[in-house]
Amino acid sequence: MKGQFIAFMIGLLCVSWACSEENNHLPIIEPEDHGVFTDSEGREFPWVRYGNLEWMTTNLNIELPKEDEWTNTGCEISREEDRNPIDQELEIKQNYETFGCLYTYEAATSAIPEGWRIPTDEDWQSLEKSMGMSNRELNLTGWRGTNVGTLLQQEEGTMINLRTGGMGEYDGYGYFTPYFIYVYGFYWTATPEKEGSNLNYCRQISYKSDKIARTTVDRSKMLYVRCVRDVNNETNK
Template sequence: MKSKLATIIFCVCLLFSCRKDEETIQIPTYEISQEVIDGISYKCVTVGDQVWMAENLKTRLDGGRADGSMSFDEPIVTLASKESLELKLLVKNKLIKQLNDGFFNTNSTINAAAEYFIYDDLIPYFFNRNTYGWIQYETMNLNRMWDWYYSRPAIDLVRFEVARLFEEEKKLIILAAADQNYIKEHGYLYTFEASQKVIPQGWRIPSDEDWMKLERAMGMSEQDVLKKDEWRGTIGSVLKANPSVDNFNAKLGGAYIYGVSQHSDNFINKDLRGYWWTSTKDETVPADSTYYIRALRFDNDQMLRGTTRLGTAYNIRLVRDK
């Protein structure tokens, strides 16, 4: 009797142990590397025959949100005309400093002509007045043909430098509107159109099939992999940022969405959900620009294989073949 009881207890313990093992999630680890993309070093992870970025892309287009690359809640900085008073003041001060530092000292003739051109014409008639737009001013100069007074080389040298300073200061003003803490943690949000301009050589925006390959490698069942417009599987536990494992490190950066929204300026779900582009168009939607995406959420470990129309802005993870 004691022998039978011992056998029963052993079998129950063995069964419990097996079930416990089955329920234990084994978080895989993969080869970690550093890759330099557009001058920025990124942590990457090798999964099977693919190398994935383990951080979101941080390449910025010069126009920021106006060009489709943005931080969360980034405003659109409008500098469509070079008549902006703030911009003019910045450029004027830099131009005067360059003149005083000898930037235009190509030779004594050009230096003297450049100084006259800046102080006698540019400052009083352009920088200190609001009546002339940049295009009108440039046309006025060409019509007046002041070569005999200032010399054409001096005029062109000053003009080219003023144009360069305007572009440089515009970039700095627009960049100042971006949330640097967000960029450091989440990278940029990109419209699909902008995403096509930031792909470095040797890398690609993952296709729907690339993501499927990753999902299979992470342990998602084939049945779940093929589901569309559904939250599926449980691989979020090995994809989301986790202090105990150094893998895909997906952080939930939110998104910018198209259409009417109750949210301020259509930025939504920061720290609640993360969204990533694929390069694959949904061909089941005729004559519509709809693309597959992936998403993770904070409140469970499922992953969305969904679709979206253009006009949204999501994060990007790049991938390349090993």
Template sequence: MKKLIYAAVALSAFAFSSCCDDDKLPDIKPADRGTVTDDLGNVYEWVRIGDQMWTTSNAKNGSDLADAEYYDNYSWTYVLDDSQVDEYQEEYMPIYGNLMTYDDAMNSAPEGWRLPSDEDWQKLERTLGMSDPDRKGFRGEGVAYAMQATDSGCELGLNLGGSVVPVQTYGWISMDWEWVGEYGYYWTSTIEPSYEAEQTFVYYRRLTANIGTVSRECMSSDCYLSVRWVKDVE
């Protein structure tokens, strides 16, 4: 796995303030923080932003990607070989969490929490100063910086970004490990009904290292993306 350890983004010490290159964006600071535990006993920190609570690291539960299989028209075959399984479980997951299909992502959240919808993401983006969150493509200059961990101590605490997307096509899964630390892909719970295809398409968010905009697009639900959870403030 290419430079996996060196590409890691620290997921522990947070400086809870927001700053970026765009001085027109609001100065948002988390109003509260806490922890939540998943069904496997993994503990995650969360921060309150506006009237939403967001987890600050990627989910580690769900079906292990190392057990995923695809059909090659002849037999069922494991996606990862033994060395890749070790890399995924020992190097990738402890830092970046598990990569899940849409169905797994929908069932991953602890009680009282949920996989954020496209509207949940838009609400977060508006709170952080994005003026056009309902548009597709890259939007909101500077907003991605507020979502990502930085070396400056100015991060909001969400620590988004840094994972990798394996894209499933024609029954095969392509594991783009070389992009670990460069891209983060995150499921929403919102299906896009306008796609005329057998496979369900779902909205997702993409963050890219050193790019201040957040991408909003759709992807096939059988792909494997990272997962965050959200909860409304009671």
């Protein structure tokens, strides 16, 4: 039994060492500039600059008004199902602060603050290249870019701070259903798969992968949004 315990502890130390080694080999990448944008209603959104773009470092969290309790706005806050009302209300509050809001593509276009926009597929590729992704991988679909997913989840360092808040959709009865919370994070791009398509490119991160996926999703699904704006030193505040 003692020998088994010692072997177990050695295994734990090896895992910890491997994780430490992996983190130590990550490149140090920091933004060229950073600041805080304040909208017309006094809401503050921190941003960082990479190349010719400024990226918000939090997921968009502007809720859209409902006409009545039965009308879906295309904007929801992720939560786990089958919880008592008190626990779910607390979870919704916490997830709003951590993950922001999930949006259908149409709803996202209505929630963007003035002067900002949903990033295109090319905008994401520019950011990924800043994280060290090779030109060969940029246009691939699926998981690509060793360490890029990890770097984009850094709260410090790159300061991009992508979150694994899952995704969601409305079912056939109009009820909101969340998926993959704490496991994956899905982010919109403004780029359709092809002209006339109802699919847009998106980005997917995972808590257990150091890569980032480039894939497509129907615009009716609900994903997170990272707003971007083009650099303009005279007007950006």
